[in-house]
Amino acid sequence: MSMPASPRRRILIIDDNPSIHQDFQKILSTTAATTSLDALETALFGAPQARGGATYSFDVDSASQGAEGVERVRQAAREGQPYALAFVDIRMPPGIDGVETTAQLWQADEDLQVVLCSAYADYSWEEVAQRLGVNQRLLILRKPFDNIEVRQMAHALAQKWDLSRQSRRREEELAQAVAARTQELQATNARLRQEMEDRARLEARLAQSQRLEAMGRLASGMANEISSPLGFVSTNLNHLRLALEKRTAGQPLEDPAELLEACRDAILGTDRLKRIVQDVKLFARVGPQPIMTVDVRKVVEQALARAELPPGSRVQRVVEFQEAPPVMAREEGLTQVFLNLITNAAQAMPENHPEPRIRIATRTQGTDALVEIQDNGSGIDAEHLGHIFEPFYTTKPGGSGLGLSICHGIITGFGGEISVDSTPGKGTTFRIRLPRAS
Numbered sequence: 001m002s003m004p005a006s007p008r009r010r011i012l013i014i015d016d017n018p019s020i021h022q023d024f025q026k027i028l029s030t031t032a033a034t035t036s037l038d039a040l041e042t043a044l045f046g047a048p049q050a051r052g053g054a055t056y057s058f059d060v061d062s063a064s065q066g067a068e069g070v071e072r073v074r075q076a077a078r079e080g081q082p083y084a085l086a087f088v089d090i091r092m093p094p095g096i097d098g099v100e101t102t103a104q105l106w107q108a109d110e111d112l113q114v115v116l117c118s119a120y121a122d123y124s125w126e127e128v129a130q131r132l133g134v135n136q137r138l139l140i141l142r143k144p145f146d147n148i149e150v151r152q153m154a155h156a157l158a159q160k161w162d163l164s165r166q167s168r169r170r171e172e173e174l175a176q177a178v179a180a181r182t183q184e185l186q187a188t189n190a191r192l193r194q195e196m197e198d199r200a201r202l203e204a205r206l207a208q209s210q211r212l213e214a215m216g217r218l219a220s221g222m223a224n225e226i227s228s229p230l231g232f233v234s235t236n237l238n239h240l241r242l243a244l245e246k247r248t249a250g251q252p253l254e255d256p257a258e259l260l261e262a263c264r265d266a267i268l269g270t271d272r273l274k275r276i277v278q279d280v281k282l283f284a285r286v287g288p289q290p291i292m293t294v295d296v297r298k299v300v301e302q303a304l305a306r307a308e309l310p311p312g313s314r315v316q317r318v319v320e321f322q323e324a325p326p327v328m329a330r331e332e333g334l335t336q337v338f339l340n341l342i343t344n345a346a347q348a349m350p351e352n353h354p355e356p357r358i359r360i361a362t363r364t365q366g367t368d369a370l371v372e373i374q375d376n377g378s379g380i381d382a383e384h385l386g387h388i389f390e391p392f393y394t395t396k397p398g399g400s401g402l403g404l405s406i407c408h409g410i411i412t413g414f415g416g417e418i419s420v421d422s423t424p425g426k427g428t429t430f431r432i433r434l435p436r437a438s
């Protein structure tokens with residue numbers, strides 16, 4: 001019957017007595033089923049296969065001093081041919097003793113199984129355990145030893161060595177798998193980050209094109225708006241020019257009161273044009289400032305400081321600041337929004353109002369920041385309410401009707417919302433909701 005080749009394991013004998021080396025050689029180098037020892041072993045413990053353990057062949061080397069043994073173990077490990085097991089004598093004058101040797105052996109190769117051999121009670125188990133730590137890689141063998149015991153020990157420890165190396169390999173594989181998985185996750189992370197950046201870029205581009213669209217709408221509205229005052233300014237100026245030309249030609253001056261009226265109308269027209277240009281400039285100014293985290297309360301305060309009430313105004317301003325999260329916005333743009341709303345509120349107060357009041361409040365709604373600008377002025381009639389955010393929609397004689405459309409453009413540009421609630425005769429509330437800065 002052909003036996004499968006038995007695995008070879010290396011054993012090192014460290015003992016100052018050369019005759020011991022030979023004893024170990026004899027006991028361990030024999031191959032399976034060739035010695036009477038094996039026959040005895042089989043008789044005692046059953047056939048190797050039946051015992052479930054591997055049958056090993058051993059290559060036995062020896063060293064006669066601790067230091068030499070440590071060096072051999074170190075070199076064997078370095079060369080990838082490590083020893084599985086070392087039998088170490090306790091007393092090895094003049095060099096280091098077996099316990100110290102064992103400590104150094106484990107520094108050289110932490111898998112190495114060690115059998116400490118002692119003839120005398122040189123050390124108690126407790127002392128050894130104290131010096132080397134309670135250790136599963138260590139057995140103590142009393143001399144003179146029993147040959148079968150030595151063989152059994154060698155086989156058992158070789159198998160233990162195999163198992164511990166296997167489990168270590170598995171641990172390493174596991175660590176590698178974890179590292180690979182971590183790397184995968186990091187790659188996924190990076191991909192997600194990239195996607196988020198792409199998305200942000202896309203959104204910025206979209207915002208930009210929406211802005212351009214808004215500008216386009218504004219420009220066409222502006223052209224419309226300008227054309228009527230421009231028309232009558234130019235008509236009136238022409239009228240004046242003709243009158244003055246006639247006068248220069250020696251004819252009498254037409255009705256001077258009528259000419260003065262034409263002059264006044266022309267100036268009114270240019271005032272109106274100036275207003276429109278100013279508002280559009282404001283709109284344009286909002287652009288270049290960088291978007292950043294902004295505290296809405298600070299911005300409201302800035303707007304309040306800039307909102308001039310007419311001298312002698314009786315309008316009372318009430319500020320109620322509750323905690324509000326920071327938002328992503330352009331400070332200048334937001335200030336412009338609050339300024340427009342405060343101005344509208346002030347303009348909505350009838351002259352004879354007994355107690356005109358504007359209330360400005362900030363607070364948190366869900367995760368968003370909320371700002372309310374409330375007045376107890378005229379309110380807005382239903383017929384106007386649906387149009388007030390349209391550019392150039394105004395009910396005021398000198399108004400440009402751009403204020404609220406500017407507010408709407410700015411707030412939606414920051415990802416927020418502006419809404420209005422109004423009761424004619426009672427007052428109006430504008431609400432601005434801005435998402436929390438992430």
Ligand SMILES: Nc1ncnc2c1ncn2[C@@H]1O[C@H](COP(=O)(O)OP(=O)(O)OP(=O)(O)O)[C@@H](O)[C@H]1O
Nearest residue numbers: 344345348379388394395396399400401402403404
């Ligand atoms: N707080 C308010 N109370 C009553 N009506 C308001 C209020 N805010 C706005 N409105 C109405 O909405 C219209 C549009 O307001 P918007 O601010 O856009 O333009 P405007 O105030 O008329 O002109 P501008 O702001 O250019 O001076 C106003 O003409 C007014 O009729």
Ligand SMILES: [Mg+2]
Nearest residue numbers: 340344403404
């Ligand atoms: Mg206004």
